[in-house]
Amino acid sequence: MMHLGLSISPFGHHPQAWRGKTVEAPSVGRLAGQVLAAQAAGLDFVLFEDRLGQRPDAGISPLAVPFEPTTLAAALATLAGDIGFVATAATTQHEPYNLARRFASLDTISHGRTGWNLVVSGRTDGWDDEYAQVVTGLWDSWDDDAFVYDKAGGRFFVADRMHVLQHQGLHFSVRGPLNVNRSPQGRPVISHVLTPETFDIAARFADVIVIGPSTPEAASTLVADLRRRLADARRDLSQVKILAVVTPWVDGQADFARLGELSGTTTAEPDEGLMTVGSPIEIADVLQHWFASTGVDGFVVRPPITPEVTDRFIDRVLPLLRQKNLFRDGYTGRTLRDHLGLTRPDLNSPAARENAS
Amino acid sequence: MTQKPMMKLGAFLMAGGHHIAAWRHPDAHATAGVDIDHFIALTQMAEAAKFDMIFVEDAAAIRERNPDLAGQAARSTSFEPLSLLAALAVNTSHIGLVATASTSYTEPYGLARSFASLDQLSGGRTGWNLVTSASDLEAENFASSGLRPHAQRYERAEEFADTALALWDSVEDGAYVLNGDSGVYVDPHKLHPVDHHGRHFQVLGVLDSPRSPQGRPVMVQAGASDIGKDLAARTADLVFAAAQRLDDSKAYYDDVKSRLAKFDRQPDDLKIMPGVSPIVAASESEAREKYEALQALIPDAVGVALLASYLSIGDLSGHDLDGPLPDMPETQAMQSRQKLIIDTGKRENLSIRESARRFAGARGHWQVFGTPVQIADALEERFMAGAADGFNIMPPLFPTGLQDFIRLVVPELRRRGLFRTEYQGNTLRDHLGLRRPS
Numbered sequence: 003m004m005h006l007g008l009s010i011s012p013f014g015h016h017p018q019a020w021r022g023k024t025v026e027a028p029s030v031g032r033l034a035g036q037v038l039a040a041q042a043a044g045l046d047f048v049l050f051e052d053r054l055g056q057r058p059d060a061g062i063s064p065l066a067v068p069f070e071p072t073t074l075a076a077a078l079a080t081l082a083g084d085i086g087f088v089a090t091a092a093t094t095q096h097e098p099y100n101l102a103r104r105f106a107s108l109d110t111i112s113h114g115r116t117g118w119n120l121v122v123s124g125r126t127d128g129w130d131d132e133y134a135q136v137v138t139g140l141w142d143s144w145d146d147d148a149f150v151y152d153k154a155g156g157r158f159f160v161a162d163r164m165h166v167l168q169h170q171g172l173h174f175s176v177r178g179p180l181n182v183n184r185s186p187q188g189r190p191v192i193s194h195v196l197t198p199e200t201f202d203i204a205a206r207f208a209d210v211i212v213i214g215p216s217t218p219e220a221a222s223t224l225v226a227d228l229r230r231r232l233a234d235a236r237r238d239l240s241q242v243k244i245l246a247v248v249t250p251w252v253d254g255q256a257d258f259a260r261l262g263e264l265s266g267t268t269t270a271e272p273d274e275g276l277m278t279v280g281s282p283i284e285i286a287d288v289l290q291h292w293f294a295s296t297g298v299d300g301f302v303v304r305p306p307i308t309p310e311v312t313d314r315f316i317d318r319v320l321p322l323l324r325q326k327n328l329f330r331d332g333y334t335g336r337t338l339r340d341h342l343g344l345t346r347p348d349l350n351s352p353a354a355r356e357n358a359s
Numbered sequence: 360m361t362q363k364p365m366m367k368l369g370a371f372l373m374a375g376g377h378h379i380a381a382w383r384h385p386d387a388h389a390t391a392g393v394d395i396d397h398f399i400a401l402t403q404m405a406e407a408a409k410f411d412m413i414f415v416e417d418a419a420a421i422r423e424r425n426p427d428l429a430g431q432a433a434r435s436t437s438f439e440p441l442s443l444l445a446a447l448a449v450n451t452s453h454i455g456l457v458a459t460a461s462t463s464y465t466e467p468y469g470l471a472r473s474f475a476s477l478d479q480l481s482g483g484r485t486g487w488n489l490v491t492s493a494s495d496l497e498a499e500n501f502a503s504s505g506l507r508p509h510a511q512r513y514e515r516a517e518e519f520a521d522t523a524l525a526l527w528d529s530v531e532d533g534a535y536v537l538n539g540d541s542g543v544y545v546d547p548h549k550l551h552p553v554d555h556h557g558r559h560f561q562v563l564g565v566l567d568s569p570r571s572p573q574g575r576p577v578m579v580q581a582g583a584s585d586i587g588k589d590l591a592a593r594t595a596d597l598v599f600a601a602a603q604r605l606d607d608s609k610a611y612y613d614d615v616k617s618r619l620a621k622f623d624r625q626p627d628d629l630k631i632m633p634g635v636s637p638i639v640a641a642s643e644s645e646a647r648e649k650y651e652a653l654q655a656l657i658p659d660a661v662g663v664a665l666l667a668s669y670l671s672i673g674d675l676s677g678h679d680l681d682g683p684l685p686d687m688p689e690t691q692a693m694q695s696r697q698k699l700i701i702d703t704g705k706r707e708n709l710s711i712r713e714s715a716r717r718f719a720g721a722r723g724h725w726q727v728f729g730t731p732v733q734i735a736d737a738l739e740e741r742f743m744a745g746a747a748d749g750f751n752i753m754p755p756l757f758p759t760g761l762q763d764f765i766r767l768v769v770p771e772l773r774r775r776g777l778f779r780t781e782y783q784g785n786t787l788r789d790h791l792g793l794r795r796p797s
């Protein structure tokens with residue numbers, strides 16, 4: 003079965019998508035509607051991009067979601083109780099302790115449905131790698147059975163089930179422990195949008211790797227290369243999902259022409275990834291072909307216009323994928339790891355391990 | 360016609376309750392700290408009672424270094440406040456939502472952006488309680504070699520506050536024009552990019568969200584030092600304070616309000632809401648019993664460690680717990696709280712153990728016990744004396760402590776015309792009677 007995520011944008015991922023509509027400034031309701039539609043369709047997760055962590059210096063792009071992604075995800079997670087939420091944050095934006103804490107809190111609020119879409123700094127001095135080490139280390143601050151809530155005995159948690167990180171590195175010095183409980187799915191999922199410079203960090207830390215090739219041949223090569231890197235990093239290949247970006251213009255020939263004209267070009271916007279313009283059958287066939295032949299585990303859907311194309315993808319393409327038995331009917335688990343087929347990284351105290359054996 | 364002023368009420372939320380031993384009480388919800396529905400329910404309860412706001416505190420670390428002592432209290436883990444606030448925002452419609460965030464280990468752009476975002480999510484109901492981080496445990500999570508001296512923490516806070524205010528003003532009302540015909544999404548004339556080059560921060564650019572429905576998030580502070588009070592008088596809309604006695608509360612109130620003129624502000628431009636921890640029951644003796652039931656659950660070592668942490672001294676356990684507090688140097692950390700503890704101890708001739716037990720209920724905030732009438736009397740006295748514009752209610756135990764206050768005391772306050780029966784506006788500034796910044 004393929005895995006599907008939906009990237010959320012106020013009007014669509016095409017820069018001209020907002021035009022020709024009677025729209026108000028992008029509201030949370032507009033975004034919540036897309037999330038609920040994606041959940042009703044049983045998608046694995048929604049993704050909140052963050053313009054790769056850039057901040058506007060003067061202008062404001064219609065592509066920008068006017069909400070900070072991690073807090074937006076926290077809010078919407080209480081309104082949509084099944085789907086996963088992947089929020090973007092760059093290693094340059096937050097101190098690692100603050101980021102680990104934000105996502106752990108979000109993972110508690112969402113009952114284990116959170117992912118961190120890791121954006122790197124671009125530095126070549128090991129900053130990103132050390133940052134990810136600190137964050138994942140902090141997420142393991144508490145054994146799963148640390149909190150015992152023994153009122154009569156006056157024991158809230160068992161002291162030796164708390165782990166003080168004591169990280170001393172080149173870039174960070176972080177004592178720990180994290181002041182948030184371990185999450186219901188063990189740790190938040192880490193996702194990463196691959197670039198030529200980020201194979202190492204993706205191979206070491208990412209549970210979900212998002213790639214953007216535009217042809218199946220390029221996808222096959224990239225996936226094979228990635229799998230080699232993952233094997234080198236001693237990762238279990240079944241525990242890393244590789245998803246390709248797709249921009250599906252479902253029944254969108256006229257939209258494509260209209261927005262192209264507004265952009266002053268008849269060629270596609272230089273969006274990365276697979277772009278496919280056509281009927282639902284044509285698009286479902288393309289996705290099937292990629293899934294069967296390239297080794298990708300699924301797709302991150304970036305609708306060019308929303309809600310229109312989002313709805314068309316859900317209403318017209320998804321049923322065809324289900325007919326082909328390529329996508330599940332609904333949710334079979336509760337956490338984002340469950341949705342993605344990733345096992346929970348358990349962290350048990352010696353006592354718990356003993357009881358289990 | 361002058362309308363009688365109404366008091367402001369906040370509900371200061373904490374997982375099991377403000378009392379250090381609350382989580383052990385039979386009525387306590389033991390897993391409250393990881394239960395988002397618990398926090399949503401408390402906020403909805405306060406909203407149904409027309410409270411001005413809920414309030415959450417913060418620390419970017421666990422709060423007790425000794426693992427065994429930490430494990431005997433419920434203070435080591437909690438929700439991160441901004442994600443918590445976001446979740447509360449979309450599950451309520453009127454109540455204000457104030458979260459604490461430190462200026463010591465965050466950056467102004469990210470924090471200002473997060474609060475602007477929360478203010479959009481909530482329709483203009485958020486507030487930021489600006490604090491500086493004082494503890495070594497926090498410093499050690501952020502690579503600092505040592506604690507920044509008090510003055511330097513505040514210097515950073517000052518620059519941080521000014522930068523955040525400038526960022527919140529970087530997008531005018533109506534900047535998002537969304538003219539599809541002309542292709543103008545945002546009117547560049549309504550953007551005012553920040554170009555800040557300061558000692559602590561370099562910040563360029565605008566926030567990428569529309570201006571807040573209330574203009575700017577409400578700025579909340581709790582500064583009690585001279586430098587903290589000046590910062591509040593210059594930049595805060597609301598001040599949260601700790602004072603045991605009416606005289607202290609009145610002196611603090613007059614002091615902060617008198618500083619406003621210096622910054623061309625009116626007395627009404629800043630509201631002062633001290634904390635108060637009420638225990639209400641049908642009779643005074645029953646209220647005392649409720650209090651004693653909680654007090655009986657405090658292990659001495661836990662209470663003494665809590666006191667030591669607020670005194671900013673490492674350890675008190677080497678001292679005779681039945682003797683007085685030892686002399687200690689003035690701390691660089693929480694100066695005002697240290698002073699409050701020492702003064703109270705001297706005034707009432709308290710032993711270390713007694714100080715610790717006194718402090719364990721509300722961490723130095725005012726505690727009142729009694730019938731609904733007695734508690735309403737106490738609140739009214741301070742309100743009418745000009746010692747408070749309202750109160751941040753700190754129930755020792757959740758949810759029952761807040762339920763009791765709402766069920767028993769709020770109707771008594773309303774009967775006296777001291778508290779609203781309906782919301783008059785939609786934003787936190789509306790509730791607090793603060794003008795929307797132009």
